[in-house]
Amino acid sequence: MTYKGTDERLRRILDTVAESVAEATDAEILEDVKAQGKNPAVVAQEVRTVLLRGVIAHGKTKLRAAQIQHEQQVVALRRIRFSLPDTPAAMRALLAKVLTLVPEYETALLTAQYRGFSELSDEDVRQHLVQLAQLGVLEDPKLREGGN
Secondary structure (H helix, E strand, C coil): CCHHHHHHHHHHHHHHHHHHHHHCCHHHHHHHHHHCCCCHHHHHHHHHHHHHHHHHHHHHHHHHHHHHHHHHHHHHHHHCCCCCCCCHHHHHHHHHHHHHHCCHHHHHHCCCCCCCHHHCCHHHHHHHHHHHHHCCHHHCHHHCCCCC
16 A cells, blocks of 8 residues: 555544544543543543644644745845946935836835935945845836936
């Protein structure tokens, strides 16, 4: 039997057991637990613990998948190649041109911390240009030398 076939068989067994438990009354389950010589309170706590572990494990699976996806996106962003102007003045001019062509970016880029474009440091200007390049904004032909 293949691994997949074994998994399917086990899943069907567990489904049958779960269905049996779901259809049983509380009294029947209590009677079965007592017939096995077990303390119902202890068994109930064990069931809660198993279910909680399952919920936590499921949540961690989703979290790990999200972390992997994030890491892949970061790697993809780092692989993007672009060139920025060589001087702070040229970078500032390029950013000013972007903000002139697409004024909505000014709202997104310039927070309350930087109320005026002139208050941005050279490094802030460079970082904004890097972000715009990663988003593909700087590929607009209108931003190239002489572009209108």
